[in-house]
Amino acid sequence: MSREPSPLFVAKRTYRSRRMADAARFLPILGTGLFLLPLLWKKSSSDDAPMTGTVEVMLYVFLVWVFLIGAAAILSYRIPRSDETGSDPEQD
């Protein structure tokens, strides 16, 4: 497969939208990390330090969830859509 060499630098607009695509790629990684975080919190059993309860974890998880949904929603409208196809004639 010989591909045409792509230009080294692109216009600012294209650059921005590509970085948005990068952000879209990064979001699930961030989400995974955030969702795994509670595992590092103090478990209930051992020490006498204040233990973590279900309610706190629940609130945390839902907060992260809402954040991820919001971020995904914003990104989904900002990443490039030039290469997508659909049955609608509308183009942008």
Place this chain on the structure above:
Amino acid sequence: MATLNILILASLLYVVLLFAVAFAADSAAQRGRGRWLGSPLVYTLSLSIYCTAWTFYGAVGFAARSGLEFVTIYLGPTLVMIGWWWTLRKMVRVGRSQRITSIADLISSRFGKSNALAVFVTVLAVVGTTPYIALQLQSVTLSYAAFAEFGATGEAEINHSLTAFWVAAGLALFTIIFGTRNLDANERHHGLVMAIAIEAVVKLFALLAVGVFVVWGLAGGLETTLARIEASEIARWEVPGSRWVGLTLLSAAAFICLPRMFQVMVVENDDERHLRTASWAFPAYLMLMSLFVVPIAAVGLDLMPQGSNPDLFVLTLPLSEGRDGLAILSFLGGFSSATSMVIVAAIALSTMVSNHVVMPVWLRMTGGSAMISGDVRLVAMRARRLSIAVILFLGYLYFRLSGGGTALAAIGLISFVGVAQFLPALLGGLFWRGANRKGALAGLATGFAIWAFCLFLPSFGPFALMPQTVLDQGLMGISWLRPQALFGTDGLSPVVHAFMWSLSLNTLVFFVVSIFSFPQPVERLQGAQFVNVFEHSTTAGGWRGGKAQSEDLLIMSQRIMGAGEAQALFSSAAKAQGIDGYLPEPTPDFLSELERAMAGSVGAATAHAMIGQIVGRATVSVEDLMAVADETAQIMEYSSELEAKTEEQERTARQLRQVNEKLTQISVQKDAFLSQISHELRTPMTSIRAFSEILRDSADMNEKEQNRYASIIHDEAIRLTRLLDDLLDLSVLENAQIMLNMQQATLAELLDRSEVAAGMAEGAMVMIRDPEAEDIELYTDTDRLAQVFINLMSNARKYCDAEAPELRIVAHVMGTEVTIDFMDNGTGIPADKQGTIFEKFARVSETKAGGAGLGLAISREIMARLGGSIQYLPGQTGAAFRVTLPLGVEKAVEAAQ
């Protein structure tokens, strides 16, 4: 009991509503008014079939047992959806550009369109999904029974299996009606998707309503609810890390691999942009679905009596508080979750079963005649409908056999682990060009073997399918092979344990086998197309046509779609192009349309390949084409045709040579005849002249001498006359100027007469005849036929050179013909003369004096006039002639009338 009746009424009304919605959406789409049907919202809602009854009811039960762990089932899909740019985008693009109809189709298509792989995936998908369908049936019956319990006043007990049976039957009906409306698997089932979207709204609304009721109605507000959670058994955060990670991964994998998810996400997708919206909207849906799960579980544990099933808290909490309306709504929510999952799963599986199992078998059994008959459509449709019924029946059967107990409740995650085995092959196929068919097969087989051994078989409980000793001590007593502690990995929950081992070994085997084996060309081609899908297809598989012949396309599509539909499609396309009444131009648009239409009958890949064959774009390998169009058979047919033609030409050449030989001989004969005829004519003329001169010149001649000379002259004159008569006779016959004098006679009479006339009695020749066989009624010109017989007999008498000459006459009736064979015991006619004996002036031997060689020629002409023939029969003991004559009975009857 009144509640129960209202419940039944409400469910029936709800089902009627779903039917109506599906029907309305379908007909709106048909009239082309259904733009809103294809909105991103409907797409997102259709994804909600991920939330089955198991999650609707079971999530609360899950939470009541192990706290926040339930949320992992939703976190996995959330991460997958948010990460759509990585995986789902590619999957949907590949699905659209390759016109994929199911996950089995995707995997087989990627790995060289291997049907073996497709069958394997199909079987595994059926095995993995059937218990899940059973689970849905169980949830409906359980929730129904819960209603009955609360409303029961000691009345008739609910028959669980009967309820399950009717639910299964109803679902089969709905799925068959709206899921197989159009055969084309790539076409969207608008009605069905709409119904599922409605169900998605209903189940979300129901769960939220119950949640709101529990939090603000029962618990008395947000603060107190949280306090209740703190006070409940599930207040502590003690989820094992392995389960938290493992279940999140597992649900993420299952979300991608579940056949039903693939169906709504990829197959039913008709605009890639919908995925963009769903990437955040669907996680939001999941978040809302799980929002009230923990509160409901905590309040349920608090309020409900000890030992009540936490799986049904969503239903029993409102019921116990006397909120029947809310309970019915909740029941409908659970019912929606169950039915939408079952419907889509049945469609996805039936597409796989019919496309990858039934159709190939059927095509093989009918020997490819389907290419001509055009009844492929009907068969595929029936196969799909039958598969739906069979799959639902299997689900019902599983429900009956498993007894609907806790074993079934655990099957949700077990089923997830089963389908997650597709993941390495799927992702490997999408991202790694080195992945090949052998690797995929080996990996899948390994993964499923481990899944069955570690999770599926033990799930039926000890002693059912796996003895307890194997569970405790391992396979064949090897402790490393304990199903739930493989290689000594104790301390993991069975599901996470099985998931980890099956998937990692699956991946390992897939990778290793792929590295050390070599793919076929088709695999490499498909691999490049899949992995580099974004570089290869900016538009979804558009045709760059031009070379295609519209006529060829029409012929081909008629065979596949049936004549009527194909012609309708072509004429509408022609109309759209503004050339009404003609064949449409093969524009890329038209070709895509045609391919989509054909994909419904023969599967997408096949349709693509067949058009590719005519259009001539070589994106499909030769091997593929051969399999599809059975090109080998065509080539063989063509070459055998050629062979036949060559043979025919050879035969013609042989005939020409024979004719040429005959002509040369005839020419020689003509020369011979001329000298012969002049000799024949001259000999009598010479003697006539000589003797007439003697009579004229010698005066002193006695009367006796005069008489002798005069009679010599007379005899010679008669001989001349006879010769001339024969010649005249022949020319009359040849010019067809004779009048036939048709009359009735038996063959025996004719032969008797001829025998006398030929003077057979005088010679030494013995006649062998069979009077019984000769008793055949003939209606013909008896005089002429006798002439032929006389000729044959006298020839035999004259030319038979045997010491004890004999002539055998054999008569046969063959159908409407009679054959009379004249066979003597002489040396026969030499082979080089056989071709010319029926020619004029032909003489077999110069030695024996005879006639002028006109007898057989005359006979042949006579037989031709009588509608029969005379042939020389080679290979007999002596000279043999066969006279063939029509019986002419009908003509006799006509004449008699």
